[in-house]
Amino acid sequence: MNYFELFDLPVSLNVDKSKLAKKYFELQKKYHPDYFTQATEAEQEEALEKSSAVNKALKILKDKDSTIKYLLQLKGLLEEEEKYLLPPDFLMEVMELNEELTAESxxxxxxxxxxxxSGVQSIIEQYDAAAITTAELLKVKEYYFKKKYLQRILDRLDD
Structure with missing residues (x-):
């Protein structure tokens, strides 16, 4: 069962945060280990596993970048620790930004x-699982890696 199914949400790159929160509290009431203190060891173990899955799913689905990564992995388009080759023109622009790091950067x-x-905004915000193409998902994948690259530079600025 994937995280969208667990939360009874449609597969999307833009998760409805209010439905996510509502379902999270529902699932926590159902599976929280504290409610299983008098249950059998097997039932306690199952509740602990489900509660853990609910917490992990919430963490992923409430963060836009993590949701993008998760959905791309579900579709078999992204591997864990994948090394993605970014376009040279993007790398040149980022290199220029990186060389001129200042407070305004x-x-x-x-x-x-x-x-x-802006190149993927409509794909992300109007995601339709039935109509999405692999080419569109690959655009989102490239965006994901570009954003990750830019985030590393922003993180360096904070140090």
Whole structure:
């Protein structure tokens, strides 16, 4: 069972946060280990596993980047620890940003991220599992890796 099924949500790159929260509390009431203190050892173990899965699913589905990664993995388009080859023009732009790191760089990097997001915004915000193409998902994958790359630079600025 995938996390979307666990939370009874449609597969999406843009999860409804209010439905996610509501379902999370529902599932916690159902599977929280504290409710199984008088149950058999097997039932306690199962409740612990389900409660853990619910917590992990919540962590992934409430974060947009983690949701993108998870959905791409579900579709078999992203491997854990995958090394993705980014386009040379993107790398050149990022290298220039990286060389000129200043206090204002965060604004430039955020603007750059907004620019690359615009190329996939409609795919992410209007995701339709029945109509999505592999080509569209591959665009989202490239966006995911570009954003990850930009985030590393922003993280360096914070240090």
């Amino acid at each position: 965060a604004t430039a990097i955020n603007d750059f991220e907004k620019d690359i997001y």
